[in-house]
Amino acid sequence: MKRVRQLALGFAFGLSLGTFAHADETATQPYDPLERVNRVTFALNDVVDMVIVSPLVSIWNAVLPQPVRQGVSNVFDNLDDVYACVNHALQGRGTQAGTDLSRVLVNTTVGVGGLFDVGTKIGLKKSYGDFGQTLGVWGFSTGPYVVLPLLGPSTLRETAGRAVRVTTDARNLLPTNTYYALTGTEYLATRADAKANEGLIAASSLDRYVFVRNLYWQRRSNLVQEGRQTTNPSSQP
16 A cells, blocks of 8 residues: 555656646646546546535534534644645745644644644644645646546646655554544545535536636645745745
8 A cells, every 4th residue: 555655656746747847827727638537537526425425424513513523623634734834844934834833732732632723722823735835836837637536626736745745644654444544534524624615616606617626726826826925025926
C-alpha cells in the first residue's frame, strides 16, 4: 500500500510539473480539456454519494450529538493546522506559520488533543494551506481541471498536492485497519460539515458540474494569489 502511494505521488507530481504548462489559475475560465471524462466521473460520484455516502452521513448526524461531531471535526482540523504550518513556512509566510503552530500547541494542550478550538477563541485565526497551494505560490502551473473518484474537484497540481499529503500523513505509521478507520471517519465528518452547502449548490445552477468547477477553480486561484501577495506584498493579482 505504501509503495502504491509513493508511485501515485511520483506520477502525479511529475505530470503536474511537466505537463500542460500553459494552463494557469489566473485564467478567467477553468482549463478543462478533460470535460467529457470529468462529467462521467462527476455523475458516478453523484451516484455513490446518493447510494452510499449520503445515507452514512445521515446516520452520522442522527447518532452523534452535534457537540461530538464538532469535536471530531476539530481534531481533524487540528491535524490540518500542522500541514498548514509546514506549507505556510515553505511559502515564506513566517507570521502565518507561527500562528498555525500556536493554534496547534494551544488546541492540542488546552483544547484536549484538538477536541476544542481554543485557538480561535483567543484570536488565533485558522488559515488554510496545503502543498497544492505551495506549488502554486512557487509558480508551478495548475494544469487541467480534473474530477477525482470520491474526492471530487481537483486539478493536476492539486492532485500532486493531495498525493504529498497522503504519503506524508502520520497515520501511515498506524496499522492498516486503524488508518482506514480514521480516514473514513474524517471523510464522513468532512461530508457532514459540507452537507449544508450542497443544497445551495443544487439550487444555484442548472448545470451543477459547471457551477462546482467554477467555484473550485476560483477558490484555488484565490488561495494561491493570497499566498503570493502575502509573500510579496508588492505583487499584483
